[in-house]
Amino acid sequence: MFASNNKITAKQFAMLLSIYIFGTGVIMLPRRVVAFSEQDGWITVLIALLFACICLFFILKAASIYPNDSFYDYTSKIVSSPIAVLLSAGFAVRIILSVSMEVRIFGEILKQTILYKTPYSVTSALLLAIGAYCAVKGYETRGRIGEILIFLIFVPAAFLFITAMASADYTNLLPVLNTDLKRTVLGGIFTTAAFSGIEFILLAGSFIRDKENIKKFSFKAVIIMGIAMTLITMITICVFGVNDTKRQMWPVIELMNIIEIPGAFLERQDAVTISFWIMSEFMIANAGLFFSSLLLNDIFKKGKRKSYIWASAFIAYAISFVPESIEQAAELAYKINIFLGGFYFFAVPVIIIIFSKLRKAGNCNE
Amino acid sequence: MNKLSLFFMLIFTLFLLTGCFDKTELENSSFVLAVGFDKDSVSLGFPEVSNDGGRSEESKGDKKDKNVLTAEGLNSAYCIDEIDGCLTGELDLSQAKVCVVGSDVLKDEKHFKEVIDYVERNNEISRRVIILAAEDKSSDILNAKSSQSEMPGLFAADFYNNNVKNTDYTFKKDLQEVITDILETGTTVIPQVYSKDDELKLEGAVVIKDYSLKGVLNDKETRCYTLFTQKDFGGFINTEKKGVNISAKVKDKKISSVISEDSDGLVINVKANIKGEIYENSKLYSDEYIQSILSEKVSEDIKDCFELFMKKFKIDAIGINELCEKKYTDIYSKYKDNWNEAFVKMKVNVETDFKITGSGSIKEMSV
Numbered sequence: 001m002f003a004s005n006n007k008i009t010a011k012q013f014a015m016l017l018s019i020y021i022f023g024t025g026v027i028m029l030p031r032r033v034v035a036f037s038e039q040d041g042w043i044t045v046l047i048a049l050l051f052a053c054i055c056l057f058f059i060l061k062a063a064s065i066y067p068n069d070s071f072y073d074y075t076s077k078i079v080s081s082p083i084a085v086l087l088s089a090g091f092a093v094r095i096i097l098s099v100s101m102e103v104r105i106f107g108e109i110l111k112q113t114i115l116y117k118t119p120y121s122v123t124s125a126l127l128l129a130i131g132a133y134c135a136v137k138g139y140e141t142r143g144r145i146g147e148i149l150i151f152l153i154f155v156p157a158a159f160l161f162i163t164a165m166a167s168a169d170y171t172n173l174l175p176v177l178n179t180d181l182k183r184t185v186l187g188g189i190f191t192t193a194a195f196s197g198i199e200f201i202l203l204a205g206s207f208i209r210d211k212e213n214i215k216k217f218s219f220k221a222v223i224i225m226g227i228a229m230t231l232i233t234m235i236t237i238c239v240f241g242v243n244d245t246k247r248q249m250w251p252v253i254e255l256m257n258i259i260e261i262p263g264a265f266l267e268r269q270d271a272v273t274i275s276f277w278i279m280s281e282f283m284i285a286n287a288g289l290f291f292s293s294l295l296l297n298d299i300f301k302k303g304k305r306k307s308y309i310w311a312s313a314f315i316a317y318a319i320s321f322v323p324e325s326i327e328q329a330a331e332l333a334y335k336i337n338i339f340l341g342g343f344y345f346f347a348v349p350v351i352i353i354i355f356s357k358l359r360k361a362g363n364c365n366e
Numbered sequence: 367m368n369k370l371s372l373f374f375m376l377i378f379t380l381f382l383l384t385g386c387f388d389k390t391e392l393e394n395s396s397f398v399l400a401v402g403f404d405k406d407s408v409s410l411g412f413p414e415v416s417n418d419g420g421r422s423e424e425s426k427g428d429k430k431d432k433n434v435l436t437a438e439g440l441n442s443a444y445c446i447d448e449i450d451g452c453l454t455g456e457l458d459l460s461q462a463k464v465c466v467v468g469s470d471v472l473k474d475e476k477h478f479k480e481v482i483d484y485v486e487r488n489n490e491i492s493r494r495v496i497i498l499a500a501e502d503k504s505s506d507i508l509n510a511k512s513s514q515s516e517m518p519g520l521f522a523a524d525f526y527n528n529n530v531k532n533t534d535y536t537f538k539k540d541l542q543e544v545i546t547d548i549l550e551t552g553t554t555v556i557p558q559v560y561s562k563d564d565e566l567k568l569e570g571a572v573v574i575k576d577y578s579l580k581g582v583l584n585d586k587e588t589r590c591y592t593l594f595t596q597k598d599f600g601g602f603i604n605t606e607k608k609g610v611n612i613s614a615k616v617k618d619k620k621i622s623s624v625i626s627e628d629s630d631g632l633v634i635n636v637k638a639n640i641k642g643e644i645y646e647n648s649k650l651y652s653d654e655y656i657q658s659i660l661s662e663k664v665s666e667d668i669k670d671c672f673e674l675f676m677k678k679f680k681i682d683a684i685g686i687n688e689l690c691e692k693k694y695t696d697i698y699s700k701y702k703d704n705w706n707e708a709f710v711k712m713k714v715n716v717e718t719d720f721k722i723t724g725s726g727s728i729k730e731m732s733v
Contacts, residue, residue, distance in 0.1 A: 115387065116388060117387040118386060118388050119387070174693060175691075175692055242550075244545055247549075258494055258542055260494065
């Protein structure tokens with residue numbers, strides 16, 4: 001019934017991509033965009049979606065040059081081996097740093113909202129251990145888990161946000177288009193980091209069975225998540241107002257906690273609402289560990305991929321203790337996603353495309 | 367996976383079944399239902415757990431103060447820490463239903479700001495906790511016994527969940543709304559609670575500007591305020607004509623305001639569309655006549671609301687500056703630096719259209 005060939009469909013990849021974008025992007029997104037463009041923050045998210053689609057176009061083009069090769073293999077063929085080593089090592093570092101900061105933020109938020117006495121080290125160790133175990137089982141396993149979790153994450157979340165829409169004060173979005181356009185566009189460029197995960201297409205191309213569908217499903221995933229994040233930003237601004245949204249550390253989690261579910265018997269629904277986000281954090285951890293192990297395995301060409309997964313998990317765990325507070329971890333995560341992430345979103349795919357045209361490599365002319 | 371690894375994993379899992387770091391046993395927790403803030407003290411109200419729920423005379427006599435613990439100290443966190451030291455169970459603020467703020471705190475800008483800051487920062491206390499202003503000390507409210515409920519926290523929570531839509535002398539205000547009001551406009555209006563003849567009464571309100579008490583609304587003034595500002599107004603419009611009482615219950619209310627300016631300053635035109643049911647009309651006046659009387663009364667009440675905030679308090683706590691900022695940006699940009707002065711001189715025109723949708727089980731046939 002199930003083929004054990006470590007290949008997934010483009011649809012499964014799109015589901016994994018959606019979960020990854022939701023987990024990394026959405027929690028602090030309203031706060032960041034409101035800092036740029038106040039009540040027009042939702043327009044900033046739409047602009048970010050546009051930039052993300054442009055980056056996605058270049059990423060898909062770069063990944064299609066040698067569609068059956070791994071990132072290290074095709075960058076070696078296109079730009080040369082030493083640069084391929086540098087790019088792969090940089091990519092692995094970027095992924096491990098992102099995972100470590102996400103894990104730190106995850107542990108801190110859990111500690112401050114529901115698990116007051118559980119040490120942060122325990123929750124993050126468990127998250128990384130389970131994520132690593134899932135990554136060891138291969139990409140096909142991840143694809144199947146994604147197909148289950150996507151409904152467990154998004155269906156209840158959609159229900160909560162629709163309930164919030166019923167009691168939101170939409171006048172908090174007024175006046176529309178009253179903020180400085182330059183700041184709004186600049187905010188859109190920085191907010192592209194919220195779509196972190198699209199650069200994994202550079203790594204995942206060789207694992208996808210039906211490559212002709214990657215483009216369609218990837219764009220669908222990014223556009224749907226972009227629209228969802230725009231709506232979530234709008235609802236957050238409507239419920240909290242501009243000034244309160246700016247002050248809150250994690251406005252989306254706070255929003256999910258204060259929504260009054262009609263007829264609900266739960267007085268405090270924090271644990272239930274935060275569970276959706278925990279599931280997406282688990283998928284972020286296992287995606288990061290899986291892809292970093294691929295890159296490290298290709299660079300060092302020694303040992304089993306399993307060893308690199310556990311090594312990445314251990315390194316990410318150790319690095320997660322470096323920031324002194326959640327504010328520092330959030331700032332670091334933001335900067336990693338903007339600068340390192342931005343390099344792999346845009347600069348690397350463009351470099352690959354340019355070099356492949358110059359060298360007339362692979363499927364560059366298609 | 368080999369059998370030995372599987373065996374150790376199963377054994378390890380058994381240890382996890384005993385509970386984690388945050389395992390909570392109900393009998394080991396001290397749940398707080400109400401929190402009261404006074405100038406130098408904080409009071410915490412705990413549920414009544416005697417067999418009869420505190421209703422008998424025996425339990426009332428001895429246990430009057432045992433459900434409420436008060437501590438004095440430097441600040442709110444210090445006081446709550448002091449109370450925590452007297453408890454056998456772990457203090458749990460996550461089930462707090464109401465925060466009562468004493469009048470001495472409301473009059474002190476610095477202290478009220480600290481209280482709001484403490485409650486907001488504390489992740490245990492929900493942002494949906496109801497905020498009430500006490501007439502005097504909040505500890506008096508927490509210690510008061512009501513015939514309706516043994517705990518002030520439960521009384522207020524049940525009232526606002528079940529009955530608030532049927533009254534116009536109070537309204538629900540939670541922490542999130544207070545924070546949003548203060549951050550967006552600098553002003554807020556908080557419902558008041560007081561204890562009289564062993565009954566807790568939710569009636570009246572206080573006006574806060576820049577974290578400081580600026581005025582108190584009595585029941586009639588609160589009614590005018592809720593009529594104009596509250597979406598879920600379900601109270602009565604009562605009036606008298608030629609010695610006959612006429613009363614109608616509001617079923618649906620839509621109020622829209624349009625702001626413009628003339629040579630003298632701001633002008634606001636308020637249009638109210640109200641639907642209601644007749645509850646008292648002993649003279650059996652016609653529907654059209656009743657509608658005109660009630661429309662007149664509603665217009666009068668809305669104008670009274672404006673008069674109250676423009677002339678008596680001289681504070682815009684009814685959301686006009688917010689409305690102007692959001693929908694009339696050009697006009698707002700002219701007046702934003704001295705909004706209060708412009709608000710106080712604003713011309714108010716009110717037009718009401720009251721429609722009767724029912725008259726109970728009595729309806730005179732027209733021949």
